[in-house]
Amino acid sequence: MKRFALILLAIGLLGGCASNNDSPNELVNADVAELYEDAASAMARGDxxxxxxxxxxxxxQYPxxxxxxxxxxxxxxxxxxAGDVASTVAAAERFRRINPRHRAVPYTWYMQGLALEEKNQDTIKRMVGIDNTLRDPVPRRQSFDAYATLVEDYPDSEYVERARERLNALFGEGARFxxxxxQFYADxxxxxxAAGRAITVINEFPDTPAVAPAMDLLANAYxxxxxxxxxxxxxxxxxxLPSRGGEGVPQMPGIYEGEEIDVPPAPRPDEAPQREAPEPPSNVL
Structure with a gap:
């Protein structure tokens, strides 16, 4: 009986001690909240x-x-x-893999599309007038796929309208490429x-300004x-054809004569000609 009473006393003392200190979970929550607030502050100031x-x-630390x-x-x-295209795409894919049913999944597809679009951007070449659409078409196709997935799989998302606008722009850029x-072959x-590529423009990119000059080029080839x-x-x-302003035939710079070319590293953050990107949805507060 005495032994049982001592056990109850010990339990009571331990409970009293625990009530006077924060639990491990509370300490962890405080630490992770502080770390997140530091990150949020850095984001707000653009650091x-x-x-x-x-x-x-x-x-x-807190997965x-x-x-x-x-x-x-x-x-x-x-x-x-920060202009890190590869990490942006990897982070978007990782989020969807871990949180496949999260309400922010459409946002990750939109951000992936934006990042891939800008993979070919280059400040110096833009300044000297080199058409960005003449660059490597692979990121452009990948960006198109990301936007198309968003539009097809999440038609009610708030990002759909912006994705449709980017799809239309990419479609036109693909025609110009x-x-x-x-024109490179014709030269x-x-x-x-040359005829084969012109036919591709006419058949695969209808209703774009590139169709009329493609028909001129095709006739010349014939x-x-x-x-x-x-x-x-x-x-x-x-x-x-309906009357519309044509864009003419863009000239292919000699350094871009191959259809598949290496893509240079992403520009520095202060150089990147970024389009407006929506901030991520919040689910913390």
Whole structure:
């Protein structure tokens, strides 16, 4: 009986001691909240390096809970603003893999599309007038796929309208790229290849300003191949097109003669010609 009473006394003393101190969970919550607030403050002042460090540290030390989820979401935006395209895409894919049913999944697709669009941006080449659409088409196709996934799978998302606008722009850029390749072949008297690319523009990119110059180029290619009747048919068909301002045939710079070229590193944050990116949705507060 005495032994049982001593056990109850010990339990009571332990309970009293615990009530006078914060529990381990409370301490952890305070620490992670402070770390997140530091990251949020860095984001607010545009200090992307500090925000990246704090958010990466938070995810490493506290991989579970609402702060971890928000950090996974915030770091997509931070990487984008820092001009780190590869990390932006990787973070977006990681968020969807961990949180496949989260309400912010459409946002991650939109941010992935934005980052991939800007992979080809280059301040110096833009300043000297080199058309960005003449660059490597692979990131542009990947960006198109990201926006298309958002529009098709999340039609009620608030980001759908912006994604549709970017899809239309990318469609036009794709037409201009194919047209520039066709002109590249024509300039070298590779008329069969030039005709093939011109036909691609006409068939795959209808209702874009690139169609009319593509038809001119196709007719010229046919004449050089001795196919005058086909050339006349193309000119007659062009006359039926709705009147619209054409963009002409962009000239392919010699350094971009290959269709698939290496993409340079992303520009520095202060150089990146970034489009407006929405801040990540919040689910912490």
């Amino acid at each position: 992307w390096e500090t925000a990246t460090r704090d958010l990466e540290s938070l995810q490493a 579970f809970g609402i702060y971890a989820t928000q950090a996974q979401l915030d770091i997509i935006y931070v990487y984008y603003r 194919q047209l520039s390749v066709a 070298r008297d590779a008329w069969v290849a 004449r050089n191949l001795g196919l005058n009747e086909l050339a006349d048919g193309v000119i007659a068909e062009k006359a039926t």
